[in-house]
Amino acid sequence: MSDKQKLVDVKNLKVHFPLFGGVLSRRVATVKAVDGISFSIKRKETIGLVGESGCGKTTVGRALVAILRQLYPDVEIDGSITYNFNGKSVDFARLKPRELRKYRSKVQMIFQDPFASLNPRMTVAQIISEPLQLHTKMNDSEMKDRVGWLLDKVGLQPEQAYRYPHEFSGGQRQRVGIARALATNPDLIICDEPVSALDVSIQAQVINLMMDLQEEFGMSYLFIAHDLSVVEHIADRIAVMYLGNVVEFGESSTVYYDPRHPYSKALLSAVPRPDPHRQRESRIVLEGDVPTPLNKPSGCGFRTRCPLAEKSCAEEIPVLEEHALEHWVACPIVKEKNAG
Ligand SMILES: Nc1ncnc2c1ncn2[C@@H]1O[C@H](COP(=O)(O)OP(=O)(O)OP(=O)(O)O)[C@@H](O)[C@H]1O
Numbered sequence: 001m002s003d004k005q006k007l008v009d010v011k012n013l014k015v016h017f018p019l020f021g022g023v024l025s026r027r028v029a030t031v032k033a034v035d036g037i038s039f040s041i042k043r044k045e046t047i048g049l050v051g052e053s054g055c056g057k058t059t060v061g062r063a064l065v066a067i068l069r070q071l072y073p074d075v076e077i078d079g080s081i082t083y084n085f086n087g088k089s090v091d092f093a094r095l096k097p098r099e100l101r102k103y104r105s106k107v108q109m110i111f112q113d114p115f116a117s118l119n120p121r122m123t124v125a126q127i128i129s130e131p132l133q134l135h136t137k138m139n140d141s142e143m144k145d146r147v148g149w150l151l152d153k154v155g156l157q158p159e160q161a162y163r164y165p166h167e168f169s170g171g172q173r174q175r176v177g178i179a180r181a182l183a184t185n186p187d188l189i190i191c192d193e194p195v196s197a198l199d200v201s202i203q204a205q206v207i208n209l210m211m212d213l214q215e216e217f218g219m220s221y222l223f224i225a226h227d228l229s230v231v232e233h234i235a236d237r238i239a240v241m242y243l244g245n246v247v248e249f250g251e252s253s254t255v256y257y258d259p260r261h262p263y264s265k266a267l268l269s270a271v272p273r274p275d276p277h278r279q280r281e282s283r284i285v286l287e288g289d290v291p292t293p294l295n296k297p298s299g300c301g302f303r304t305r306c307p308l309a310e311k312s313c314a315e316e317i318p319v320l321e322e323h324a325l326e327h328w329v330a331c332p333i334v335k336e337k338n339a340g
């Protein structure tokens with residue numbers, strides 16, 4: 001994979017939401033939804049982003065499509081999200097809205113719930129042509145052709161363009177969502193749990209379609225999921241998140257078969273696998289609840305539930321270090337143990 005060019009480099013990204021309260025609407029607290037994460041995505045690569053509910057996955061996805069400021073004007077974004085668009089370097093964390101408009105079409109998003117994410121009052125043709133109207137100068141007949149072509153690419157009939165979302169099944173609706181995301185030829189598609197609302201039998205079809213489309217068009221995916229077995233299949237590399245931080249990042253098979261961070265080990269031990277390599281390991285059950293990003297523990301966010309925790313873990317948020325070639329882990333204790 002070393003010959004693949006880097007599409008986006010995320011460095012020390014922080015997304016904090018201030019909370020206001022009282023009669024004077026003073027700032028009373030800060031939700032540290034994403035608290036200093038770094039990872040990169042190469043061209044034509046799929047990164048799996050996994051972790052429990054509330055760890056910040058959707059917030060990372062929204063930061064990468066640069067819609068956070070639009071959704072939450074008070075949001076505080078720090079660090080950098082540097083895209084390489086045809087040799088031009090563009091930081092989505094800093095770009096002014098006017099400038100950003102030029103690049104919006106290059107990063108698209110697919111959502112978890114295909115029932116809620118498609119406007120029920122719009123026909124499929126209108127839904128898919130919306131990004132074309134915003135970002136291209138196509139005329140009506142070009143747009144009609146493009147919509148038909150896109151429907152065909154996602155396995156639907158061009159005649160279905162004039163139907164409404166409620167006339168489709170869940171899997172078909174997600175295909176419409178994919179067609180809309182594909183419309184502007186993006187370099188990256190953020191897929192926020194795109195199959196978790198679908199029946200298991202349909203999940204594989206949608207994932208296979210996404211992989212075929214990637215093969216044909218060469219875009220990258222950031223694939224967000226809870227389900228590690230889904231990600232292992234589709235992702236080239238996996239980033240494991242816990243409470244706003246990435247705790248482990250590496251090649252998919254390495255993270256899946258040789259997890260090093262105690263949290264990744266616990267998360268992976270919860271996945272039922274018919275795989276003979278894994279049968280000897282028993283399930284690790286973590287004690288306690290996930291702390292909230294409103295009141296994070298000092299130092300390592302995982303230390304309150306970690307079987308390896310030591311006093312020193314309260315001091316600093318551990319950074320990702322390369323424990324083996326291209327295998328990054330944020331835990332000095334594990335590093336010490338492996339060295340000794
Ligand atoms: N606008 C906001 N204001 C305040 N807190 C927020 C806001 N958006 C998200 N959060 C909080 O930030 C944390 C991360 O949320 P996020 O939705 O990114 O998590 P997630 O990993 O996608 O969770 P899930 O798996 O449930 O989708 C959560 O604690 C959430 O409550």
Ligand SMILES: [Mg+2]
Nearest residue numbers: 057058059192
């Ligand atoms: Mg989410």
